[in-house]
Amino acid sequence: MRNPWSAVRDLLERHGRCAMVSVLALQGSAPREVGARMVVAPDGSFHGTIGGGTLEYEAIAMAAAQAADATSADALKLRTFTLGPDLGQCCGGRVTLAVESFSAARLDEARCLAELAGHGGFATRAAIGAQGEVGPREIVAGEDTVDAPLALSAGLLEERFAAGETRLVLFGAGHVGRAIVLALASLPFRVTWVDSRANAFPAHAPRSVEARHLSDPTALFREPAGGEVRPAEVLIMTHDHALDLAIADAALRAPGIGGVGMIGSATKAARMVSRLRAAGYGEETLARFRCPIGISGIASKEPAAIAISVAAELMLRREQAGAFHNKRGGRLAGGMRLV
Structure with a gap:
């Protein structure tokens, strides 16, 4: 799942208890990789x-029971399954799950980690007692300190949590823009959707989308940051090529923009690059601009097909970026401290 701490926080606020199931180790073939996680409430x-499958069914039952058991509060328990003999699954591998229960006493910790997740990836360490007691998580400053997504050795639990949602600014609410919004709805992106036409947006949009009507879309880049500026992706696909160019120019000048993509043909791309170069942009800045957008190999011009191609490209860019957010300075609430 995406960073699990928002789910832990929400379930603690709602139920006062929950449990997190993590794939700790595996041998052979298995449904998911080390570090895959799910968060379970006492009601299942x-x-x-x-x-999925029988492994997940058993894990949900085990986690729900542990979350509901007051004697197991804030403890980590391990369970190993041999998928064929134990569960009748054809994967044939061996999976060790770590099930960590949370009580309401750890709500502040969950809130802090959920907030931290909104700023990018990070790593933690926690001491595990002889009876599975989980100590406060310490934030590790430095992405190279923790090599694996999840590891438990000599009473020390080390975890690496992926970056939270990537902020994406999408200009244009035409057919392709609408298809992209739908394609990204279940992926780790927070979308600001901008169009100069007041009636361009559909009646309903995914919860991860904020639709904004701006008569001058470039004004978005002149708004106050309102706090920490997070790296963003920009996609441009308006109804007007001159407006496309103006938005690209404003985006390339703005701080915190990871990449600027524009829909279009090779001919349009050449013209846009030529005009941006004439406007004074050097090759290093132009390397952040790409047109056409999307992965190669999908020839269809159907909006939904283009959206799949663009969503795949954005996921590749997100995973390649993959840097941890290095939290520096100060002590975090809930007993966490910086290493």
Whole structure:
């Protein structure tokens, strides 16, 4: 799942208890990789997946029971399954799950980690007692300090949590823009959707989308940052090529923009690059601009097909960026401290 701490926070606020299931180790074939997680409430409702099938069914039941058991509060328990003999699954591998229960006493910790997740990836360390007691998580400053997504050795739990949602600014609410918004709805992106036409947006949009009508879309880049500026992706696909160029120019000048993509043909791309170069942009800045957008190999011009191609490209860019957010300075609430 995406960073699980928002789910832990929400379930603690709602139920006062929950449990997080993590794939700790595996041998051979298995449904998910080490570090895959799901968060389970005492009533068996859950967020995320460790791969489905009987393994997940058993994990949900085990986690729900542990979350509901007061004697297991704030403890980590391990369970190993051999998928064929134990569960009748054809994967044939061996999976060790770590099930960590949370009580309301750890709500501040969950809130801090959920907030931290909104700023990017990070790593933690926590001491595990002889009876599975989980100590406060310490934030690790430095992405190279923790090599694996999840590891438990000699009473020390080390975890690496992926970056939270990538902020994407999408200009244009035409057919392709609408298809892209739908394609990204279940992916880790927070979308600001901008169009100069007041009636361009559909009646309903995914919860991860904020639709904004701006008569001058470039004004978005002149708005106050309102706090920390997070790296963003920009996609441009308006109804007007001159407006496309103006938005690209404003985006390339703005701080915190990871990449600027524009829909279009090779001919349009050449013209846009030529005009941007004439406007004084050097090759280093132009390397952040790309047109056409999307992965190669999908020839269809159907909006939904283009959206799949663009969503795949954005996921590749997100994973390649993949840097941890290095939290520096100060002590975090809930007993966490910086290493």
